[in-house]
Amino acid sequence: MKWIGRALREPLLHFLLIGLALFVAYDRFGPAGGDGERIVVTRSTVDELSRQFTARWLRPPTEQELSGLVDTWVREEIYYREGLVLGLDREDPVIKRRLRQKLEVMQEESLGGDAPTDAVLEGYLRRNADRFREPARVTFEQVFFSGSAPVAEVERSVAAARQALERGADPAALGQSTMLAQRLDDTPMDVVSRDFGAGFAARLAELPTGTWEGPIASAYGAHLVRVSARRSGTLPPLEQIRPAVIREWESERRREAATQAYAEMRSRYRIEIEAKP
Amino acid sequence: MKASPVTVARAVAPVIALLLLQGCGRPTPPQTAGGEKGQDVAAPKAAPTGKAGFSPYTARSYPTRVYWGDQHLHTSWSPDAVGAGTRVGPEEALRFARGEEVVSSTGIPVKLARPLDWLAVSDHSDAMGIMSEVIAGNPKLMTDPVLKRWNKQMNADAQQAYAAVLEGIALQGKGQLPTPMKDPAVALDMWHKMTTVMERYNDPGRFTAFIAYEWTSNYGGGNNLHRNVIYRDGKALADQLSPLTTFVSENPEDLWKWMQSYEQRTGGKLLAIPHNGNLSNGLMFATTTFKGDPITRDWAETRAKYEPLYEVTQGKGTSEQHPSLAPADEFARFEIWDKGNLNVVPKTPGMINTEYAREALKNGLAIEARVGANPFKFGMAGGTDNHTGLTTAEEDNFFGKFPSSEPSPERWSENAFNFEGRTVKGWELGASGYTGVWATENTREALWDAMKRKEVYSTTGPRITVRLFGGFDFQTQDARTRDLAAVGYAKGVPMGGDLNRAPAGKSPTFLVAAMKDPLSGNLDRIQIVKGWLDAKGVTREKIYDVVWSQAERRKPGKDGRLPAVGNTVDLATGTWRNTIGEPELVTVWKDPEFDPSQRAFYYARVIEIPTPRWTLLDSLRFGVKMGPEVPMTLQERAFTSPIWYSPS
Numbered sequence: 074m075k076w077i078g079r080a081l082r083e084p085l086l087h088f089l090l091i092g093l094a095l096f097v098a099y100d101r102f103g104p105a106g107g108d109g110e111r112i113v114v115t116r117s118t119v120d121e122l123s124r125q126f127t128a129r130w131l132r133p134p135t136e137q138e139l140s141g142l143v144d145t146w147v148r149e150e151i152y153y154r155e156g157l158v159l160g161l162d163r164e165d166p167v168i169k170r171r172l173r174q175k176l177e178v179m180q181e182e183s184l185g186g187d188a189p190t191d192a193v194l195e196g197y198l199r200r201n202a203d204r205f206r207e208p209a210r211v212t213f214e215q216v217f218f219s220g221s222a223p224v225a226e227v228e229r230s231v232a233a234a235r236q237a238l239e240r241g242a243d244p245a246a247l248g249q250s251t252m253l254a255q256r257l258d259d260t261p262m263d264v265v266s267r268d269f270g271a272g273f274a275a276r277l278a279e280l281p282t283g284t285w286e287g288p289i290a291s292a293y294g295a296h297l298v299r300v301s302a303r304r305s306g307t308l309p310p311l312e313q314i315r316p317a318v319i320r321e322w323e324s325e326r327r328r329e330a331a332t333q334a335y336a337e338m339r340s341r342y343r344i345e346i347e348a349k350p
Numbered sequence: 351m352k353a354s355p356v357t358v359a360r361a362v363a364p365v366i367a368l369l370l371l372q373g374c375g376r377p378t379p380p381q382t383a384g385g386e387k388g389q390d391v392a393a394p395k396a397a398p399t400g401k402a403g404f405s406p407y408t409a410r411s412y413p414t415r416v417y418w419g420d421q422h423l424h425t426s427w428s429p430d431a432v433g434a435g436t437r438v439g440p441e442e443a444l445r446f447a448r449g450e451e452v453v454s455s456t457g458i459p460v461k462l463a464r465p466l467d468w469l470a471v472s473d474h475s476d477a478m479g480i481m482s483e484v485i486a487g488n489p490k491l492m493t494d495p496v497l498k499r500w501n502k503q504m505n506a507d508a509q510q511a512y513a514a515v516l517e518g519i520a521l522q523g524k525g526q527l528p529t530p531m532k533d534p535a536v537a538l539d540m541w542h543k544m545t546t547v548m549e550r551y552n553d554p555g556r557f558t559a560f561i562a563y564e565w566t567s568n569y570g571g572g573n574n575l576h577r578n579v580i581y582r583d584g585k586a587l588a589d590q591l592s593p594l595t596t597f598v599s600e601n602p603e604d605l606w607k608w609m610q611s612y613e614q615r616t617g618g619k620l621l622a623i624p625h626n627g628n629l630s631n632g633l634m635f636a637t638t639t640f641k642g643d644p645i646t647r648d649w650a651e652t653r654a655k656y657e658p659l660y661e662v663t664q665g666k667g668t669s670e671q672h673p674s675l676a677p678a679d680e681f682a683r684f685e686i687w688d689k690g691n692l693n694v695v696p697k698t699p700g701m702i703n704t705e706y707a708r709e710a711l712k713n714g715l716a717i718e719a720r721v722g723a724n725p726f727k728f729g730m731a732g733g734t735d736n737h738t739g740l741t742t743a744e745e746d747n748f749f750g751k752f753p754s755s756e757p758s759p760e761r762w763s764e765n766a767f768n769f770e771g772r773t774v775k776g777w778e779l780g781a782s783g784y785t786g787v788w789a790t791e792n793t794r795e796a797l798w799d800a801m802k803r804k805e806v807y808s809t810t811g812p813r814i815t816v817r818l819f820g821g822f823d824f825q826t827q828d829a830r831t832r833d834l835a836a837v838g839y840a841k842g843v844p845m846g847g848d849l850n851r852a853p854a855g856k857s858p859t860f861l862v863a864a865m866k867d868p869l870s871g872n873l874d875r876i877q878i879v880k881g882w883l884d885a886k887g888v889t890r891e892k893i894y895d896v897v898w899s900q901a902e903r904r905k906p907g908k909d910g911r912l913p914a915v916g917n918t919v920d921l922a923t924g925t926w927r928n929t930i931g932e933p934e935l936v937t938v939w940k941d942p943e944f945d946p947s948q949r950a951f952y953y954a955r956v957i958e959i960p961t962p963r964w965t966l967l968d969s970l971r972f973g974v975k976m977g978p979e980v981p982m983t984l985q986e987r988a989f990t991s992p993i994w995y996s997p998s
Contacts, residue, residue, distance in 0.1 A: 152493055221872075221899070221932050250832050251934060252815055252865040254414070267464050270868040292868030293933040320550045324441070 112150050114143055122146060189322060194311055197322045202308050205318065208261040211277060212302040215255065216248035220294035227295055231288050234297060238285045244299070253293065259304070269293075412839045413788040413805065417797060418813055419468035420447070420741040421562070421623055421785055422578050422661060422733025426455075427540065428473040428564075429531075431737035433484075433504055433515040435753035438739025440471045440544060444551040444559055447741050455753040460740060463747060463869060464813075466784070467792050468558035471548065472578040472733075475563045475593035476527070494528040496521075516769065520571070520693060541592055545585040552584070554793045561585070563593045565622070567600040572693025572769075574629040575602055577657070578733070579609070582798040583618035590616050601640045603649075606656045621802055623731050625661035627710070628669040631691040632701030635710035635726060637717065645717055650725035659731040659801055662707045662808050662989050663783035665751045666735060670955075670989055671708040679893055680911070681877075681957060681985070685780040685810070694772035711992060712881040712889035715949040718996075719883055729804030729846045729991030730953070732783030743811035744869075745984075748781035748964040755779060759972035762965055762980065777980045781964045782810040786988075788844065804846025807990040812870035814986075817863045818845040818954045820993035822852060824859035824938045834863055834936070845953070846991040850998065857944035858995055862896065863936035864956040870986065871961040872931025874899060874915040878939055882950035893955075897937035899930065917960040919983045924962045924970045931959035946997060953992040957985050 122142040123134055134142065156162065189197075198205055216234055218227050234247045245255055253268065266274035273291040280286045280300050288295035311318060425443045426432040437455045438446070446452045449465030484497050484504065491497045500518070503510040521527050545561050552559040561581040569575050581588050594608040602624075609620045627634030639649055662670050667687030676682045690696045703709060707730070714726030734741050738756060742749040748757075755761045755776055767774040786807050789800040800806055807816055817834055821842025831837045838844065838861050849858055866873050875898035881891045895912045898904060906912050918927040941952070966982040969975065976982075 149493065219933065245832055250830050250834075250936075252817065252834060252863055252936075255832060263465075268868075292866070316550075317553065 110154070112147060112154075114147065118146065119143060189319065191311065194315070194318050194322060198308070198311055198314075198318050201321070204321065205314055206306045206308050208263050209278070209306045210259045210261055210304040211265060211300060212258050212260070213256070213277065213298055213300045214244050215253070215299075216244050216297040217251040217253060217255075217293070218288070218295040218297075219249050219251075220290075222294075227288075231295055231297065235285065238297065244285075244297075248297070249294075251293065253291075259302070269296075411790065412835060413790050413800065414835060415789075416786040416813070416815055417467035417558075417789050417792050418784050418786055419466045419470070419558070419797075420733050420743070421470040421560070421580060421731055422472050422564070422625065422664060422735045423447075423469060423739070423741045424473055424564070424735070424737040425471055425739040427544065428737060429476070429484075429518060430474070430515045431739070431752070433500070433511055433518065434737065435511060436738055440473070440547045440739075441551070443471055443739040443741070444469060444547070446739070448551070448557050452740075454740060454749055454756055455738060456756045456758075458749075458757060460742070460747070460749060462742070463744060465557075466741065468560065468787070468797055469741060470560035470562035470578065470580055471544070472562045472564040472580075473544070474566045476531070476566055476595045491528075491530045494530050496528045497530060520769070542589055545588050549585045552794065555791065558792055558794050558797055560794060560798075561588045565594055565596065565605050567596045567602065567605075568692060569600040569633065570631075572629075572691040572695055573631045573633045574626040574692045575600070575624070575633060576626060577602065577605060577622040577624050578661070579605075579620055579622050580798065580801065581618065581620055582794060583616070584794070587616040587618040603640050603652075606652050609656050619798065619802075620656070621659070621798070622657050623659045623661050623733075624657055625664060625733065625735065626666055626669065626692070627660070627705040627707070628667045628672075628687050629690075629692045630705055631695065631697055632704045635704040635706075635713065637704060637713055645721055645725060647721045647723045650717060650721055650723035653725040654723065654727045658728060658804055659806065659991075660707055660710070660728040661733050661735075662730045663732045663780070663810050664735040665779050665782060667778075667780065668782065668810065669706050672702050672706050674702060675706065675709055676891060676893075681955070681987070684984070684987070685782065687774065687778065689774065690772065692767075694767055694769045694774060696772070707989075708879065708881060708891065711951050711953075712883075712891060715881065715883040715951070716887065716889055719887065719949060724994075727994065729801075729806055730808040730989040731785045731801070731806060732808030732810070733785065734783065743781055743784050745781045745811065745962060745964040746967055750776075751779050757968070757971075759968075759974050762968055762974070762976055777965050777976065780810070783808055784811060784813070786813070786816070804991040805844050807845060807988055809988040810984075810986045812867035812958065812986045812988075814867050814870075814873070814956055814958070814988045815865040816954060816956055816988050816990055817861070818990045818993065819843065819861040820847065820849055820858055820952060820995075821861075822849070822856040822859060824861045824940075826938050828861050829863070829936045829938045834861065837861065843993060845993060847993050849993060849995045852944070852946040852995070852997075857941045858950075858952065858993075859938060859940045860896075860952060860954075860993070861936075861938050862954050863934070864954075864988070865934045866931075866958070871926060871958040872899065872928040872933055873935050874931050874957040874959050874985065875912065876935050876937070877955045877957070878952055879955055880941065880950060880952050882945075882948050884948060885945075892943070894939065896939040897935045899932040899935065899959075915959050917983060919960050919962055919966070921966065921982060924967050926959070926961050928959070949997065950995040951992040952995070954988075954990040956988040956990075958987060960985050 119139070123139060216238070218230050218234075220227070222230070230248070237247055238244060257265065262274055262278065265277060270292040273289055273296070276289045277298060277300065280298060282300045282303060285297050285299045287297045289298055423443060424431045424436075426436045426439045428436075435455050438452065442452045446460070446462065447466045447469040449462055451459055451461040454460050484491055484501050492501060500514040503514040518527070541563075548559045548561045551557070561583070563579055565577045565579055567575040567577075579593070591612050594605055599605070605622060609622065612618060612620055624634060637645065639645060662668065663685070668685040670684070671679060671682045672686065672688060673679070673682040688697065688702065704713070707728075710726040711728075714724040717726070718724035734743050735751070736742065736749065737752050738749050740749045750756045750761060751766065754764065755766060762775070762777040764776045765773045766776045766779055786809065787797050787800045788805040789796040817838060819838030819842040823841050828837050828841070842861065843849065852858065860878060862876055862878065864873055864876055875895050878894045878896050879891065880894065881889065884890050895906070898912055899915060904913050904915075916930045918930055920926065935956075960983040963981055963984045965976060965980050969982075
């Protein structure tokens with residue numbers, strides 16, 4: 074280990090060590106500004122640049138590419154700082170908007186990214202039950218009479234079909250053929266409304282079950298209708314609709330947070346409007 | 351595989367070319383059912399008759415319901431939209447499509463009459479979301495002098511903002527967008543945000559939110575080669591590749607390579623829907639490759655595989671057929687935009703021939719006869735292409751293409767487009783269209799599979815229900831059956847399907863039925879549009895009225911033409927009466943001029959009675975008088991996907 078001893082006495086080494094110490098000290102404690110303002114490209118910045126590149130091209134950047142990305146980053150940073158020194162950020166509506174946007178995002182994120190607990194979601198679900206309630210469902214059959222026939226003819230056909238139904242005739246053999254479903258099973262009322270029209274759906278909701286009723290008018294003509302089953306709209310348990318509840322909860326919370334944060338900030342200012350807007 | 355010579359050599363082009371080469375150099379993965387090139391996803395069949403449960407409907411495996419949606423909507427994440435003042439983002443766009451009330455970019459509360467079943471938000475992949483950053487003044491982007499200037503313009507007034515947007519469209523067309531807008535890292539980030547929103551709102555069984563984007567090639571300066579890319583997959587797969595931008599390539603062939611690359615890497619599935627051939631100045635359905643070479647079998651198969659649908663109608667005109675190409679078609683003059691391309695660069699003679707759907711379907715037959723595959727074997731889709739975040743296609747609820755065309759007394763007379771004085775007026779915008787999908791359920795997978803097999807159709811807005819089946823054995827009485835679909839699937843193929851090798855002495859027969867939108871006008875008629883390749887190799891077309899309303903008193907004249915249905919629209923009140931037309935029409939039609947040795951296609955066109963156009967409703971709401979050039983009524987319509995006949 075003699076070479077170590079020799080090396081420790083080597084003036085060049087002393088020079089280097091002193092230089093390094095000075096450099097570290099300057100780096101830590103030296104003044105910023107002048108020709109020495111520091112721009113530090115941290116490991117995490119480099120990693121992020123590399124990650125973005127990889128996501129785009131499905132391979133990591135080469136050394137040369139990465140060095141190019143870092144150069145661009147440094148260039149931007151220098152322009153940015155020079156711009157600030159010149160005061161280019163002041164009274165710039167664009168920068169105002171950008172800062173507002175950033176602050177809004179920060180306020181949203183300050184809500185915390187943790188998933189809401191079941192208790193929170195249960196509470197939200199109960200408070201907003203109407204939004205999550207399943208639509209009422211209905212099972213019914215219909216016999217169709219086209220509205221393009223003369224009214225008197227439709228009335229005669231309806232009366233004849235009603236008598237046939239009372240005698241126990243097969244409803245599928247009565248009336249006229251149509252692209253409308255002859256029978257709909259356990260179908261949400263909003264779907265019935267879209268298929269037959271809102272007026273028809275509203276009438277259907279009031280009919281007794283088990284008997285042939287009508288005629289009810291739709292956009293297409295007249296219908297004799299027999300409702301065989303109904304289900305009122307139930308509120309599904311949380312586990313069945315968790316993603317939807319989380320989505321609505323998050324969406325509402327984002328909106329509320331923004332409103333509250335603004336109100337809170339605004340309360341710290343006294344606004345004087347000199348001219349009537 | 352050769353690198354495409356027309357791939358524009360920009361900074362990133364060599365890298366993607368390398369990627370594509372790597373992708374194509376891999377061994378072909380084992381073929382899965384339905385995944386073979388040129389072969390459609392297996393079509394649903396009628397359930398075998400056998401022991402059924404109480405309800406005869408539960409055993410059905412074929413689609414019994416049409417799911418309505420828009421595969422073409424832009425939100426504030428599209429640079430041209432946000433620049434023009436759109437503030438409705440993807441989340442609000444989805445809430446609106448689901449039927450919720452939102453506030454438009456111009457501050458008007460708006461709600462759909464009825465919810466849609468699905469939506470594809472197709473924001474431009476080029477600089478997706480970046481224009482918001484330009485407006486917000488992201489310092490990263492403000493180093494660019496052009497972006498800095500746009501930023502000032504967009505924060506000045508609407509006129510200056512729109513000027514910046516038009517400049518952006520023009521520069522994009524020339525491939526000269528400012529460099530920071532092409533930053534792939536920025537684009538990818540926005541893509542991940544987009545897929546997150548779509549995932550949150552995708553609600554299988556209730557509402558489908560497709561992951562999608564628009565690849566916006568304006569090759570040569572405004573020649574519209576745009577495609578909407580629709581994902582069958584969710585975020586996990588979609589996030590693996592950043593959408594293709596036109597900074598990488600403006601050549602649709604490179605889009606297909608990108609799609610192939612995506613499918614090979616992720617195991618996912620994509621389809622692309624081209625639109626606005628009417629603004630492509632002859633390029634959309636050119637009968638050569640992009641470079642101008644003759645079409646090969648491989649090229650034709652690739653296009654047919656990745657582009658199973660075409661958007662035949664939308665806000666910037668309807669591209670079914672140009673009147674000059676079909677003088678005998680009395681309904682062809684419908685919402686026609688034929689002044690020029692997207693930059694209103696005027697057309698030269700001949701361009702019209704390769705821009706419209708029907709002509710392309712015909713040319714596809716000729717190409718197939720030559721090379722053995724049909725590149726233009728597409729079904730019919732509709733979309734709005736609205737840039738407002740609001741998918742409105744109904745005349746009485748039309749919120750325009752840009753915020754500048756949201757409801758106002760002036761929107762009809764203002765310029766919808768203005769490029770160096772070449773203008774398209776606001777009244778020329780159409781409140782159109784939607785896509786109806788015959789699917790087994792409302793999920794991404796079921797809807798996408800139906801699109802892939804072309805069991806879809808387009809309408810100019812109304813939700814007209816249309817069935818079309820083709821076979822050799824349909825009989826007149828099949829039109830009176832109580833269960834049309836059961837007979838249709840049992841004896842034939844649905845829209846989008848194929849008929850081959852007619853049995854001796856038989857002609858194709860079609861079971862076609864349509865039912866009006868309960869909120870719109872009655873139906874005037876159903877037509878079958880036939881295109882074929884005759885014995886001399888010349889493409890031909892003929893339109894047959896196959897069933898119509900008031901048939902007892904409306905008889906075809908000596909010229910074979912059916913008298914017009916009439917018009918009940920009251921111009922003073924903007925109302926109409928359904929005292930003409932029929933709520934439903936159905937028939938079986940047999941081709942009377944069939945030659946089994948000739949290739950052909952058949953699609954149905956369903957025409958409504960005249961109803962008020964949005965311009966009439968605007969003139970009454972705002973109390974303005976419009977010029978005589980502005981149409982006040984229209985006959986809305988549906989176009990089904992074709993059924994093809996091939997002798998081999």
